[in-house]
Amino acid sequence: MNRIRRTAVGTVAAAMALALAACGVAPSQGSTELADEPVTLRATWWGGDTRHARTQEVFDLFEEKHPNITVEPEFSDWTGYWEKLATATAGGNAADVIQMDQLYLASYASRGSLVDLGSLSQLDTSGLGQPVLDMGAWNETLYGMPISTTSTGLLVNTDLIEEIGVPLPDTSTWDWAEFEAWAKKVTEKSSGDTVGTGIMNTEFPLQLFARQHGDQLFSEDDIVIQPETLTAFFQLALDWTASGAAAPASNQAESTGLALDQTPFATGKTAAVFTPSTMITAYAAASGAELELVPLPTPDEDTTKYDYFKPGMYWSVSSKSEHPAEAALLVDFLVNDPEAAKIIGTERGIPANAQTLESLGQDLTLDERKAADFAEQREPHLGEAPAIVPNGASDIDTILQRYLQEVMFEKQTPLDAANAMIAEIQSSTDAAK
Known part of the structure; x- marks a missing residue:
């Protein structure tokens, strides 16, 4: 759900977040030891009503186990969240515990707004794989504890393609040409009532496409994708x-910008969509259809270890927190406690801690199990985790979608769009250094 929400308002909020967060703050002066006296923590996150209710239930359980700690919740939708966080951070009044996204982690970490989580003994990171944990780090320091992980796949409406009469080919080894031929056949057989596929239009699949071709999207501070790789990506669209x-x-x-239940895939106008695997539950509920997750096409029969698990989101601790030890204890509870995991479920994605995921057992729905099984199937294809989105490049999705439209409306060639996009993002990352 966290990727189907790019709006013009969101872009403005993101810009404000970057600008306001530039007002750096000093490292936390709070004690790294737990206090005996009463402590009040503020915790903030984005999401919908289901997330709010489950999170509050976890806080209630946490307070039962730690009677001297009270947790005050603060939440909003995605668009308003970043504006509020930026304003609070600039004013030195950010919540103690902050739900963080990969798009903004480097921005807030680089400005001294977040605590080094590795310095807080109350947080146990041993339950997470190192590649996933590394994606919570900036400048080799852990600033975000991954909450969940997700992989990207092709989500296919199998009810729809069976009705149209165009079954999937062997998706374990298919290439991009085979995929296009299949998608085109879906459109033709349905007389245009349903098109075969949506396009890839976010940072995650672009990163995977680059890695398939021996390239990468970012280094720690810069955009480093080669123009020819980005040109090939635009050419596909x-x-x-x-x-x-x-x-x-x-x-x-x-x-663009439609609510999930109004998107072409949810309404049966598109047979397949590139999406984080954990989106299967939301799309299944919206479409009422049987859905299947399959791997992305590759140029080499899926032999290159291009794939990786991306954190769905993180928990971070504000450097202005007066109670970093208690904040870290809460983060540890949210990520590692089996009872908390049962309450949260997969609402924030597949739990990053494998042990808490296992503890969910039969509590997973059929579609949640499909997402978990898909992740397990991708494990042999995982490579090293890439660099997270650098400071100055938080608007990568909005920028990518703008240039994709330029290409598809034939206002720019794929090569011209690739060069222009790289130059624009590099200028932004340079300004943020």
């Missing part, structure tokens, strides 16, 4: 739009 494998550019522009 243009080819799919031109061939009918994907919807016309005008249709795609109109669907």
